Amino acid sequence: MDALDGNAIAGLLHNVFSSEMTTATGTCATCGSASVVGELMVYLQAPGTVVRCPVCGNIMMVFVRRKGMTCVDLTGLAHMAA
Amino acid sequence: MSSVSRGFRGRRRDVGGEEGRVPPGQYVTQDFPVLSAGPTPHTPHDQWSFSVEGAITPRTWTWEEFRSLPSETVTADIHCVTRWSKLDTVWEGVSLDTLLGQADRGGMFVMAHCDGGYTTNLPAQDVLGGQAWVAFGYGGQPLPPEHGGPARLLVPHLYFWKSAKWVRRLLLLDHDMPGFWETYGYHNYGDPWREQRYSGD
């Protein structure tokens, strides 16, 4: 199935980081590519939300919502700069 | 090629109705939603193979060899952790009893590895005894890539994230390890009738 772009998780990221993140730049921990959050590949139609690097396809972020809390895994993200 | 029809349905089933066939917290859908955590792989048959390895005599089948194994038609109700259930889905696949053989696998675990890097873990006892298949057909047609084709795991008695799409390799282990969603807090076992959605449920 086709990925959505990073704008699809604007609200989710705003909740997690408490600021507007779609124009921030995320650096992939796997390949080192820096991508604007709005350009990331987002898979929402899964048990959780999976965000992948548009260059190498590896997972940068995973969000799982559970009982009103969002669990966040950013181990695929080297860093994020607003 | 043998073809056996099995009625494999959720327990507590009432004949003819949906009553008792839908686990708690689920609703019935006529659609077949596509759920995926990544891009859909399109592995051509001539580049596809299926392997069993780990604590088992390693074995690899080409597509042709895999398709020449005995297969079965399976009618099953499936239950996704995102709360949809689909009743009377019809699959064609090779039983894991055929792929893993007759040896006693008590106390062992299976890690399914897929194209795209997805993994999921299951107790070996849950994939033997006519409970699990590597399915290559759906509704009388080849399994479409968006639903896991060329072939996916089919384990209807557990939540459907355990029925890994694009499965290529089963690793037999003497210990349990969490797969992809299990690492992120989804239940290690995933029984829809006990509503085991998240770890601790």
Ligand SMILES: [Zn+2]
């Ligand atoms: Zn990358």
